[in-house]
Amino acid sequence: MQPNPKTTNIILYCREWDKTVRFYRDQLHLTATFVTDWFVEFRLNAVSMLSIADEKRSTVKSCGGRGVTLALEVDDIRALREYVLKNGLQPTAIRKHPWDAWVFHLFDPEGHRLEIWQARASGEAREQGAIQPGPAGAPAVP
Numbered sequence: 001m002q003p004n005p006k007t008t009n010i011i012l013y014c015r016e017w018d019k020t021v022r023f024y025r026d027q028l029h030l031t032a033t034f035v036t037d038w039f040v041e042f043r044l045n046a047v048s049m050l051s052i053a054d055e056k057r058s059t060v061k062s063c064g065g066r067g068v069t070l071a072l073e074v075d076d077i078r079a080l081r082e083y084v085l086k087n088g089l090q091p092t093a094i095r096k097h098p099w100d101a102w103v104f105h106l107f108d109p110e111g112h113r114l115e116i117w118q119a120r121a122s123g124e125a126r127e128q129g130a131i132q133p134g135p136a137g138a139p140a141v142p
Contacts, residue, residue: 007047012052014052014062019109024052034051038056044072065107072115073119074117078094097117101120103115
């Protein structure tokens, strides 16, 4: 029988627990659904959660961000990049991903990479490289 999960929860064990919780709560403004003094669960969508656990209080230790990428598909990559910039974060430029998508990256304080992506519209030009900045320095997504 194949597993059929009802929900998903990614748990990141962190040395920089306080900073990482503040990153997701105060800069990305994710909604906390469960909070203790060493574990915070955030809602990503109706069935997906992201939890931040303090490695000092757990038997599982931090990987220091090595080998972890949180890939999050969004509807409006340009608006989200502008949002994270306004919240003091430093995302990369929006680039064309080889898998036919727009993508930018940022890192949480523990070093986990967040890959924010949006599927490209069908019929969109396929030239390679970064999106050129639009008005007021905002990336111009076709």
